[in-house]
Amino acid sequence: MDKSPLGPFELNALYQGDALDLLPLIPSGSIDLIVTDPPFAIDFRAQRLNYNRTGANVLEGYAEIAPDEYGSFTSRWLREAFRVLSGSGSIYLFSGWNRLKDVLYGIDSAGFHTINHLIWKYQFGVFTRKKYVTSHYHILFAVKDPRNYTFNKIEHYPEDVWVINREYWKGKKKTPTKLPGEIVRKILFYSSNPGDIVLDPFLGSGTVAAVCRETGRHYLGFELVEDYYRFASERVGSMGDRGVRKKMPGKSGKKGRDRENAEGEI
Ligand SMILES: C[S@@+](CC[C@H](N)C(=O)[O-])C[C@H]1O[C@@H](n2cnc3c(N)ncnc32)[C@H](O)[C@@H]1O
Secondary structure, three states: OOOOOOOOOOOOEEEEOOHHHHHHHOOOOOEEEEEEOOOOOOOOHHHOOHHHOOHHHEOOOOOOOOHHHHHHHHHHHHHHHHHHEEEEEEEEEEEOOOOHHHHHHHHHHHOOEEEEEEEEEOOOOOOOOOOOOOOEEEEEEEEOOOOOOOOOOOOOOOOOEEEOOOOOOOOOOEOOOOOOHHHHHHHHHHHOOOOOEEEEOOOOOOHHHHHHHHHOOEEEEEEOOHHHHHHHHHHHHOOOOOOOOOOOOOOOOOHHHHHHHHOOOO
16 A cells, blocks of 8 residues: 555545644645634634524534633644645635734744735624724735745736635534635635645634545645534535536625625624
């Protein structure tokens, strides 16, 4: 039997465990792209019912990081992320604004070169009384070697503000924070090729692995919370080879739906 390029891990597999324990087991230079949305050090238990969601459908147990440990947690996993990436590898890292300074520091100190600081604008945020409504995330696009990285220029004028709607899983089980497939698809088409190996050390509902499977990329993923790990495994396992997509789909941007979305579920 051929040895896995991922050492103790199989290609196209998800594992339950702490990313800080599992990342050091990945062989150096074996990953082409990391796409990840780590915990943000805010209290998500308090946010389960946001956006008019039905609480019973939101899976419990989201693992958050204590605020005073967030800086060292971020620097530790980013050092490992740098080591496991190939010489032409890149990372797309999602971050809220509240702990962005820790993320920027971690990226620089791990040795990455930041290529773009993207903004993801989504269609609504949580209602506020005395401050602006946050309706964006930051996405840091960073590479190991600024002279050698994958960038498939699939749009003529690729701007750094992405307006992409959140998805609705109305009436279905879900984890509290879930990236839209469209945003992950866009990243994979720009910064990887079919057959590349993509890692998400903080899987949540497994969107990155699911879109890798859909687009012919190999994947490896970790998730600490058992229920989320099971949810992601079932989601990805149930996909088979249905709906395999080889090209970047058209843009979303259905403007007329914003009011409907603000009252829906995510
Ligand atoms: C923001 S969510 C990821 C959402 C995901 N991108 C999706 O589309 O569903 C972050 C996830 O990291 C998990 N997590 C937190 N600490 C972890 C750790 N040390 N190792 C692995 N997973 C962890 C949380 O339980 C949560 O599911």
